Amino acid sequence: MDSIEILEKLVGFPTVSKDSNLELIEYVEQLLGTQGIKTARVYNQDRTKTNLLIKVGPPELPGVLLSGHSDVVPVEDQNWSVPPFELTSTQDRLYGRGTTDMKGFVACALATIMKARDRSLRTPLWLAISYDEEVGCIGVRRLLDMMAGSTIKPLFCIVGEPTMLKVANGHKGKVFLRANCHGRGGHSALAPKALNALHLACDFIDRLRVKQQELANSGKQDDSYEIPYTTIHTAKIEGGVALNIVPATSSVDFEMRHLPEDNPSLILEELQENADKIAESHREHFSEACIAIEQISSYPGLATPKQAPVVDFVKSLTGTNDTFKVAFGTEGGLFQDRLGVPTVVCGPGSMEQGHKADEFITREQISRCDQMLAKLLDRLEVGII
Known part of the structure; x- marks a missing residue:
């Protein structure tokens, strides 16, 4: 099967993060099983979802890891003109939920893995397919825990999130936070005798806005990003x-998208100190x-240095000379931080089409990704070490 045929199958599985991905994984296992390719599952706690790790080539050697996620964002409250969980082709575009983010890359990677089975690879090719990436990169952590216990780690990791096949060497980190505000309830006719928890929330949000302005004006800056500083939203x-x-109670959900060189724990400590001051101002009564x-x-x-070997290696596959940093987050930082694996982000499609109604990827991008991964197989056949 070619990449587009595989993509058609993958899109047909409605693997929204809240639902199981087991049917998709079973399809992948059956597809690869026809080629005699073995796979390994790493489940979530209740075994309703699983990661999948696939290796082709010498088992005793470290390989190049391709990384993709199986889950997609919901389609509710979006005005689709085509069925979201059917692949629809119009001219050069392939429509369907997940075509860009990121089943297009997973399809190309699976087609390449099947071709790798017939090649004499000196350096192995690995593929990791995770779950729950869209809700905080949750699923891949169990896979990383398993891989951390092995003496054989990947040489490089290529996360195939959509970059139009340009090499991205950086992205911001993200922290999802909730401020739980506790006041004192009461009848609205006696409101001055109560402490409105929504007022506490508003005071806290004001402090968030002050901190955001401080980060924009005097915080660390990296002009490689469209927004060059850490943000609080x-x-x-x-x-x-x-x-x-x-x-009597209220809550505020907010996020921090921080530069890799910023320490989010220090910012969080300051925000909690501000929250404590707000609460303390009311404690007398x-x-x-x-x-x-x-x-x-x-x-x-x-944060992968531009001069890192993994950057040069992937640029040699794409034929591009430039690197850039993406605004969205990926599992790449986890592979780098928890396994120490040099990592870049490079995949087909554009995030401009991701998470939207009528999400699509072009045939041209799928074809170029196939070509990039074909060059990867050539390199692995001669050995990259």
Whole structure:
């Protein structure tokens, strides 16, 4: 099967992050099983989802790892003109949820793995397919724990997120945070005798805005990014049950997208100190006043030097000379931080089409990705070490 035929099958599995990916994984195992290619599963705790690790080539040697995720974002509340979980072809475009982010790359990688079976590779080719990337890079962590226990680690990692097949050597890290605000409830007719938790939330959000401005004006800067500094974004406020009740609790969901060289823990400490000051200002009359920040999820940034061998290696496959840094996050920082594997991001399609109605990838991008991975096989056949 070629890459587009595989992509058609992959798109047909509605692997939204909230749902299982087991049917897709079973399809991949059956596809590769016809070639005698063995795979290894690494499940989540309740065994409803799994990572898949595939290796072709000398088992005793480290290989080049291709990395992709199986999950996709939801399609609800999006106005699709084509069925989202069917591959629809119009001229040069292939429409369907996940075509760009990132089943297009996974399809190309699977087609390449099948071709690798018939090649005499001196350096192995590995492929990792993860779950729950779209909700905080959760699933790949179990795979990394398993790989960390092995004496054989990947030489390089290529994360195939959409970059139009340009080599990205960096992205910001992300921390998802929630500020839980506790005041004192009461009847709205006696509101001054209560402590409105939504007011606490608003005061805290004001501190977030002040910190954001400080980071923009005097924080660390990296002009390689479209937004060259660490950002803090308020996303959601929850609280209140009825118009005539002063809310006793509320919460604020916010995120930090930080430069790899910024320490998010230090910023978080400062934000918690500010939250404590807000609560303390009310404690004389309301002893229960509190704002507690909890971390929901996080993943590290990626910062691979331009001169790193992995950068030169992947540029030689794509034929491009430039590198850049992407605005979105990937699992790449985890491969680099937790395994010490030199990593870049390079895959077909553009994130401009990702997460939107009528998501698509072009045939030209699929073809170019196939060509890049064909060059990779040639390099692995002669050995890159």
